[in-house]
Amino acid sequence: MQPSSNYTLLYPRQIEWESFVQQKPDIPFADNVIDFLNALSSTILKDRTARIYPDVVTFAFFCRKANLLSLKEKYTNPNELRLGRGLLFHIAPSNVPINFGYSLVAGLLAGNSNIVRVSSKQFPQVDLVIKHLHILIESNQYDEVAKRIVLVRYDRSSDASAFFSSICNVRVIWGGDATIQTIRQNAIPARSFDVCFADRYSIAAINPDAILSASDTDIKKLAESFYNDTYLFDQNACSAPHTIFWLNNDKLEAAKTRFWEAVHNYTAEKYQLQAVMAVDKLTAFYRQAVCVDIKKEVMPDNVVVRTELGELPTNIEDYRCACGYFSEYTIDSLYEIAPIITIKYQSLGYYGFEREDLIKFVKHNRLQGLDRIVPIGETTAFSLTWDGYNLIEMFTRILSII
Missing domain, CATH: 3.40.309.10 (Aldehyde Dehydrogenase; Chain A, domain 2)
Known part of the structure; x- marks a missing residue:
């Protein structure tokens, strides 16, 4: 495996790609994922700086355990056997700073490992969430979930998208039509597919x-x-x-x-x-x-x-x-x-x-x-059903046992 080096690793501080891609998928809404996200919510809400950014506070409230358990009841069926698809490669948009966080959370809740390309633009909201992710990993309490996350930043001249596309099971593209066409020039494995959120x-x-x-x-x-x-x-x-x-x-x-x-x-x-x-x-x-x-x-x-x-x-x-x-x-x-x-x-x-x-x-x-x-007032509120996609269903596979 020859990963591109033309990117900035934001989280974690270092990565062994051979180990990262070997991680196994989990069931949707696993207890340790819910606990991890609840801890992230708690540490963000305790940060006074977060109060400056309503979108960060809203994101933190979305990650609360009570909300996630409610979503679990809505988005899971006890009669179905589902597992995450494996590795998701998310390309976050440049116009909504905190979108990268919601895409990541959807991937985690569905039981996947996640590589997220955050916007090449600098946003304090992004830096704030990343800071608290580092706080969690340094506590050594949530290693099993934390190791499923990689956050990177790079510009259009980088060849990193080609590498990340080549190893993903699902590629999640948030952006305009032109962005989607550009990203799709990078090949993905035969059984992989794209989930695209185009210009609307x-x-x-x-x-x-x-x-x-x-x-x-x-x-x-x-x-x-x-x-x-x-x-x-x-x-x-x-x-x-x-x-x-x-x-x-x-x-x-x-x-x-x-x-x-x-x-x-x-x-x-x-x-x-x-x-x-x-x-x-x-x-x-x-x-x-x-x-x-x-x-x-x-x-x-x-x-x-x-x-x-x-x-x-x-x-x-x-x-x-x-x-x-x-x-x-x-x-x-x-x-x-x-x-x-x-x-x-x-x-x-x-x-x-x-x-x-x-x-x-x-x-x-x-x-x-x-x-x-x-x-009115709910158009920007994130949901696990977005643009007509049930993200939990899209990011998981259903196993048939007869």
Whole structure:
């Protein structure tokens, strides 16, 4: 075995590849994995620095034992015999810092060893989690699980992806379409396969009646939830809504005013808009105005930029922009959205709709896209079912004994 040396080993401090690739798979949700992740959660939550980063805190809460046991009950079947597939090679995206952690956790819970390429960009959230992984391994209490983890960083010029691809049982690619095509140029073993999370587009739908009937406290919570879905990752996450659909009624304008005022007030206090993004938003508006019938809505500043669509183009996703740029369109029914929903659509965040109505919307229109329909505030919340994949099933194999 001739491993590439063109990478930086972040965790552990040294590695013997011959031993690492010989590790055997485990059952899903093994007790020692749950204990390890719970310990990681505990040490992160005790770190005051972690409080600066809401995404790190959310990740730590996801790793708590109580949550993992709940997931175990949901994602395992006592009548099935499953084992991990062996070695997973994860390529984390560059737009969501903590995503590498969730991908790793899914791999561990499924019973696998894991090589994770973290983003070549420097993120303090990544460094913080890695610091606490080192703290755990130095305690010598979780060696059996800790040795299943390798974290590396390298840039596009490295040949490391070729080596890691050549030894993996599953390759997990998070990134845009171009990233996936580039990584796929590296061969994987005959029985291995890719699980790809490609470039996606997300939307939201709001019922004005729910906005106007909500208390001031509820509206403030909704504004915070919307902020977390969008601005927390600069609207770069695939799950961040870009187009907002409003149900049409005689209270629509009042509802819009109440909602956007709350969003702007919360965002103006929390978010630092870079000058270059203000320019990008203006450029995005001019580009959209050339191609689509739109009107720019009046807002106090560039923190929130809104465009009202006079028509709904089938390629609305081509006019996205980051850091708080939203297109809005008025509909009489959710069914009016269906014609534009392609396989590229990932999440629908909603407010003021009944679950049964959303189920009927999906079934009646036999949607090819939209893998997640969740309340506003939950679009970025990680789940072991993502982009239509049950990750535990994808990362394990089922054994038949007759």
